[in-house]
Amino acid sequence: MNIHELVQSLPGVRFEGDNINITSIEHDSRKVQSGSLFVCVNGLTVDGHNFVGKAIENGAVAIVAEREVDATVPVIMVNDSSRSLSILADTFYNSPTSSFSLVGVTGTNGKTTVTHLIEKIAKDRGEKTGLLGTMYRKIGEKVLPSTHTTPDVVTLQKTFLEMKEEHVTVAAMEVSSHALVQGRVHGCDFDVAVFTNLTQDHLDYHGTMEEYAHAKSLLFSQLGNAYKKPLKYAVINLDDDYAEIMLQATAVPVFTYSLEDKRAHFSVTNIQTSNTGTKFTLHSPEGTKRVTIQMVGLFSIYNVLAALATGYALGYDLDEMIVSLGEVKGVPGRFELVNAGQDFTIIVDYAHTPDSLENVLSTINSFAKQQIITVVGCGGDRDRTKRPKMAKVASDLSSKVILTSDNPRTEDPEVILEEMLPGVTKDNASVIVDRKEAIEKAISLANPGDIILIAGKGHETYQEINGVRTNFDDREVSKEAVVFTQKNK
Ligand SMILES: CC(=O)N[C@H]1[C@@H](OP(=O)(O)OP(=O)(O)OC[C@H]2O[C@@H](n3ccc(=O)[nH]c3=O)[C@H](O)[C@@H]2O)O[C@H](CO)[C@@H](O)[C@@H]1O[C@H](C)C(=O)N[C@@H](C)C(=O)N[C@H](CCC(=O)O)C(=O)O
Ligand SMILES: Nc1ncnc2c1ncn2[C@@H]1O[C@H](COP(=O)(O)OP(=O)(O)OP(=O)(O)O)[C@@H](O)[C@H]1O
Ligand SMILES: N[C@H](CCC[C@H](N)C(=O)O)C(=O)O
Numbered sequence: 001m002n003i004h005e006l007v008q009s010l011p012g013v014r015f016e017g018d019n020i021n022i023t024s025i026e027h028d029s030r031k032v033q034s035g036s037l038f039v040c041v042n043g044l045t046v047d048g049h050n051f052v053g054k055a056i057e058n059g060a061v062a063i064v065a066e067r068e069v070d071a072t073v074p075v076i077m078v079n080d081s082s083r084s085l086s087i088l089a090d091t092f093y094n095s096p097t098s099s100f101s102l103v104g105v106t107g108t109n110g111k112t113t114v115t116h117l118i119e120k121i122a123k124d125r126g127e128k129t130g131l132l133g134t135m136y137r138k139i140g141e142k143v144l145p146s147t148h149t150t151p152d153v154v155t156l157q158k159t160f161l162e163m164k165e166e167h168v169t170v171a172a173m174e175v176s177s178h179a180l181v182q183g184r185v186h187g188c189d190f191d192v193a194v195f196t197n198l199t200q201d202h203l204d205y206h207g208t209m210e211e212y213a214h215a216k217s218l219l220f221s222q223l224g225n226a227y228k229k230p231l232k233y234a235v236i237n238l239d240d241d242y243a244e245i246m247l248q249a250t251a252v253p254v255f256t257y258s259l260e261d262k263r264a265h266f267s268v269t270n271i272q273t274s275n276t277g278t279k280f281t282l283h284s285p286e287g288t289k290r291v292t293i294q295m296v297g298l299f300s301i302y303n304v305l306a307a308l309a310t311g312y313a314l315g316y317d318l319d320e321m322i323v324s325l326g327e328v329k330g331v332p333g334r335f336e337l338v339n340a341g342q343d344f345t346i347i348v349d350y351a352h353t354p355d356s357l358e359n360v361l362s363t364i365n366s367f368a369k370q371q372i373i374t375v376v377g378c379g380g381d382r383d384r385t386k387r388p389k390m391a392k393v394a395s396d397l398s399s400k401v402i403l404t405s406d407n408p409r410t411e412d413p414e415v416i417l418e419e420m421l422p423g424v425t426k427d428n429a430s431v432i433v434d435r436k437e438a439i440e441k442a443i444s445l446a447n448p449g450d451i452i453l454i455a456g457k458g459h460e461t462y463q464e465i466n467g468v469r470t471n472f473d474d475r476e477v478s479k480e481a482v483v484f485t486q487k488n489k
């Protein structure tokens with residue numbers, strides 16, 4: 001694309017140099033290729049302005065910067081390069097999200113699950129789907145890796161362009177609070193924005209719950225932006241303490257859902273829970289329906305309501321959606337059962353916040369007949385204040401707890417565990433730093449009928465220690481431990 005055309009999209013910015021053909025927009029010097037426009041972003045860790053030399057070496061033909069830089073190619077000065085990057089990416093990729101339906105899901109817990117449920121209902125009615133989130137990016141059946149829950153703005157728009165070229169008709173994406181604050185989703189023409197819930201996480205980044213809530217509300221304020229789509233909806237969980245903040249942030253029509261408030265558009269009565277699934281009566285704008293799902297726990301009802309309300313906003317048939325959702329066994333790494341022929345239950349789950357851990361353990365307690373043994377840790381370089389809280393939940397709601405490591409990243413694993421320990425409320429917790437040994441210990445402690453919960457890593461296939469990732473999968477490790485224990489009986 002012509003550099004003049006690109007720069008014209010930046011309000012108040014002029015470029016009077018010769019015409020240059022821009023072949024890509026990049027904010028990472030390592031990704032720059034011949035013909036790239038390199039945008040210098042001052043980050044939390046390093047300043048992109050320091051990589052101008054590297055970018056030019058790699059082929060950058062022009063630079064966008066907030067301050068003077070030493071460059072042998074034209075430099076376009078802007079006030080806010082991060083915002084400019086979003087606008088440039090949107091212009092360069094020609095707003096691909098205006099070509100298909102886009103659903104953004106935000107909230108502390110449930111984003112991955114809800115986006116998968118939306119993918120399922122859309123696919124079943126013949127749509128070509130796209131999915132973007134923690135586990136992967138999917139274009140139809142093609143699976144691409146994810147480095148973030150919500151990718152940086154350039155990767156995001158590139159992925160959307162590919163979706164458009166592959167004739168995707170509906171895409172569901174997870175929108176993290178980091179992404180909202182950093183403007184990664186500026187330029188996304190959402191049809192529906194969904195709020196699942198807000199509980200403690202990421203206070204290392206946001207500072208307070210109020211700031212965290214404000215970050216999430218940006219999705220709803222952004223929803224009203226003048227893009228190409230005329231009709232947009234918000235879908236909001238009315239039972240959450242922060243629902244009002246999301247409601248106030250948006251001027252578009254809202255569909256609400258609730259387990260407690262009958263005034264919600266989608267509400268529920270007659271809940272029957274068991275260890276194999278959940279049944280409930282749904283009250284909706286289309287009348288009353290009985291719903292049976294194979295996912296367990298009240299939190300699964302919330303996720304199903306979020307998906308149904310979203311589908312309804314997109315004009316989908318409610319009865320068809322209920323049939324589709326009834327077929328879902330679960331999402332990988334979320335309440336996933338591991339079976340290696342043992343006479344006790346092993347559940348691998350991605351609960352890595354106090355609230356999600358409490359939800360999962362309360363659900364397990366509702367049907368457990370014998371001991372509950374929980375293996376859990378807390379991530380390094382992440383919110384430290386959730387550490388004792390997660391240990392408290394685990395200790396309160398389990399018979400035995402083994403505290404262990406979960407991606408210590410650059411932190412000392414022992415220090416993370418020391419910060420968890422003050423939360424322990426009962427004489428039921430021990431510490432085993434090595435996660436494999438912790439899982440093996442839990443399995444050696446299990447009696448017939450017991451339930452082991454291995455929490456925090458879910459679908460993850462690595463353990464990150466000292467910044468280095470090595471293969472590690474809770475599901476594989478626990479299976480191998482069962483087989484080993486059975487052999488040695
Ligand atoms: C806290 C946070 O979100 N940080 C993100 C942010 O990093 P940063 O501000 O520190 O950027 P930086 O590393 O200082 O780099 C500044 C600029 O220099 C550039 N650079 C850097 C190095 C180089 O050699 N050349 C170069 O040009 C970078 O591309 C960037 O433009 O911008 C980077 C580039 O886009 C992201 O990779 C980085 O994600 C870090 C790795 C991260 O761990 N983020 C997590 C916390 C995150 O975003 N999580 C949410 C999910 C949370 C949830 O579960 O809800 C997510 O969406 O994944
Ligand atoms: N609606 C919900 N409310 C509370 N907890 C939930 C809900 N749905 C799922 N959970 C719990 O949270 C865990 C993570 O769920 P999921 O991966 O869907 O959330 P997420 O929002 O995508 O998380 P992340 O921020 O890591 O991307 C699950 O393993 C389960 O324990
Ligand atoms: N998206 C979350 C995932 C946490 C998963 C947990 N296993 C950990 O590493 O802390 C984060 O980056 O905070």
Ligand SMILES: [Mg+2]
Nearest residue numbers: 111112134174
């Ligand atoms: Mg997720």
